[in-house]
Amino acid sequence: MAAGSRFPRRSHGLAPRRVSDLLGAPKDVALGLPCLSLEGNLLLRIENHEGVVELNSQRVRVHTPAGQVSISGRALKVSMISQDVIIVEGWIGGIEFVGWGVS
Amino acid sequence: MAVSGLWEWMRGYVIIKVTGRMLERFVNAAASQHIDLSDLVRVGEGAMMARVSLRGYLQLRPLLSAFGCRASVEMRGGAPFIVSAAWRRKAMVVGIVLFAVALYGLSSVVWTIDMTGVSPERRARIVEVLERLGVRRWVRRSSIDIDFVRDELARSVDGLAWAGVELQGTTLVVRGADMIMPQRPVGHIDLVASSDAVIERLIVLAGEARVREGETVVSGQVLVAGRAAAVPGEQPVHARAIIRGRVWREFRARTPLEIEERIRTGKSSARYLFTIGALRFAVGRRGAYDAYDTEELVRRVRIGRGGPFDVEITREVRHELSLGIGSVTRAEAFALAREEAASAAQRAIPSGAERVSVLEESVDELGDDLSPSAVSVCLIVETIEDIALMRDNVSDERGE
Numbered sequence: 001m002a003a004g005s006r007f008p009r010r011s012h013g014l015a016p017r018r019v020s021d022l023l024g025a026p027k028d029v030a031l032g033l034p035c036l037s038l039e040g041n042l043l044l045r046i047e048n049h050e051g052v053v054e055l056n057s058q059r060v061r062v063h064t065p066a067g068q069v070s071i072s073g074r075a076l077k078v079s080m081i082s083q084d085v086i087i088v089e090g091w092i093g094g095i096e097f098v099g100w101g102v103s
Numbered sequence: 104m105a106v107s108g109l110w111e112w113m114r115g116y117v118i119i120k121v122t123g124r125m126l127e128r129f130v131n132a133a134a135s136q137h138i139d140l141s142d143l144v145r146v147g148e149g150a151m152m153a154r155v156s157l158r159g160y161l162q163l164r165p166l167l168s169a170f171g172c173r174a175s176v177e178m179r180g181g182a183p184f185i186v187s188a189a190w191r192r193k194a195m196v197v198g199i200v201l202f203a204v205a206l207y208g209l210s211s212v213v214w215t216i217d218m219t220g221v222s223p224e225r226r227a228r229i230v231e232v233l234e235r236l237g238v239r240r241w242v243r244r245s246s247i248d249i250d251f252v253r254d255e256l257a258r259s260v261d262g263l264a265w266a267g268v269e270l271q272g273t274t275l276v277v278r279g280a281d282m283i284m285p286q287r288p289v290g291h292i293d294l295v296a297s298s299d300a301v302i303e304r305l306i307v308l309a310g311e312a313r314v315r316e317g318e319t320v321v322s323g324q325v326l327v328a329g330r331a332a333a334v335p336g337e338q339p340v341h342a343r344a345i346i347r348g349r350v351w352r353e354f355r356a357r358t359p360l361e362i363e364e365r366i367r368t369g370k371s372s373a374r375y376l377f378t379i380g381a382l383r384f385a386v387g388r389r390g391a392y393d394a395y396d397t398e399e400l401v402r403r404v405r406i407g408r409g410g411p412f413d414v415e416i417t418r419e420v421r422h423e424l425s426l427g428i429g430s431v432t433r434a435e436a437f438a439l440a441r442e443e444a445a446s447a448a449q450r451a452i453p454s455g456a457e458r459v460s461v462l463e464e465s466v467d468e469l470g471d472d473l474s475p476s477a478v479s480v481c482l483i484v485e486t487i488e489d490i491a492l493m494r495d496n497v498s499d500e501r502g503e
Binding site for chain 2: 051052053054055056057077078079080081082083086
């Protein structure tokens with residue numbers, strides 16, 4: 001995984017993170033971050049997404065509240081998309097976080 | 104995943120090809136309206152394949168026109184389409200329903216009643232009790248109270264020590280065991296000698312001693328006599344005693360110095376004998392060997408339950424033998440003969456006997472040319488053992 005932006009915006013600042021740490025709340029809930037889970041390099045599940053930006057067999061870009069997640073690879077397909085969850089299957093070669101804040 | 108896939112199959116789905124310029128926006132709009140798309144694959148510029156439920160497909164129409172896309176159905180799948188296709192063939196639907204009903208109906212009744220472990224004279228009584236309880240062929244399995252039937256059989260059938268009832272599919276299995284009653288003596292009991300012996304010890308517990316310690320007795324001789332009932336209604340006296348005697352037994356074995364050797368050459372032939380009722384025929388050829396030994400493997404196959412005949416298949420294998428004369432040394436022959444005599448002694452002497460001494464004698468037999476031809480071994484085993492044997496005097500009952 002690589003940070004996509006050289007000068008990221010501080011969309012999720014230190015203060016909210018500290019508050020969520022203090023309260024013991026999950027960060028994806030407290031900060032509105034997407035939740036990503038991988039099964040090897042075959043399946044990526046993204047919860048709390050905001051839609052597909054690009055879809056083809058080499059690249060799938062998904063918009064999230066924190067920025068874009070760009071998945072590159074071979075034979076990629078969106079095996080399921082609903083309002084909350086999107087599942088990308090195929091041979092995943094890389095995942096890039098585009099426009100995410102790094103604090 | 105498997106459950107959701109099954110649910111999707113049951114609800115029905117279509118695989119559609121969507122063409123247009125704003126496919127991603129169309130997908131997002133569908134997702135936001137709770138129309139779940141799956142297996143989205145780009146199939147070229149401005150075209151995409153996707154799978155959607157039947158209900159979802161109908162809801163997609165306004166979105167397609169809103170984003171300037173067109174959709175065509177490439178494939179239909181799932182239960183609704185199969186049912187719809189089957190519904191057009193009424194006879195097949197009727198057949199399936201009839202088949203299901205027949206299968207359910209026939210598997211819900213008792214087809215056969217099997218009995219195991221029950222003597223033939225009690226079978227009729229068991230059938231009678233089952234009939235009285237309403238348990239017969241073609242009754243519904245659910246109407247049979249297994250525990251009640253079992254208890255009723257154990258109570259109603261005389262001479263049945265135990266009864267078990269079990270439903271195995273469409274077969275009702277009744278298992279039972281007959282009571283084995285101990286044999287009661289008819290007259291009074293005498294104790295007689297089981298073999299020729301010298302009485303070593305005699306302690307009479309009941310009855311009248313007819314011999315003394317140190318006396319020589321022969322097999323069958325009365326050692327302690329019981330007493331018949333003097334008047335009708337009185338109990339007879341059965342002889343009871345501890346009687347130990349010194350017994351000598353002789354075991355002989357002979358081993359020739361030249362023995363016939365029968366070695367299999369490796370050649371063999373097999374044939375099969377089929378016995379079906381009274382019909383019997385063979386398949387295969389017998390090997391025409393001068394000397395051979397034969398192995399037989401019999402297998403019986405029952406055709407149907409209680410069928411009119413069984414099929415018996417016998418595999419007969421003939422192994423060719425090469426015969427020759429082999430010789431053994433005197434020591435080997437002696438060892439073989441001794442082994443044979445010892446094993447015969449082991450079999451013959453009762454397990455509770457105390458071995459006192461073993462006397463061993465060997466004799467070299469000579470042939471016609473006065474050369475050694477065989478070795479004989481004689482073992483004389485002396486034991487002290489219980490020699491009392493009970494004998495029932497049936498004559499008491501006959502009033503002789």
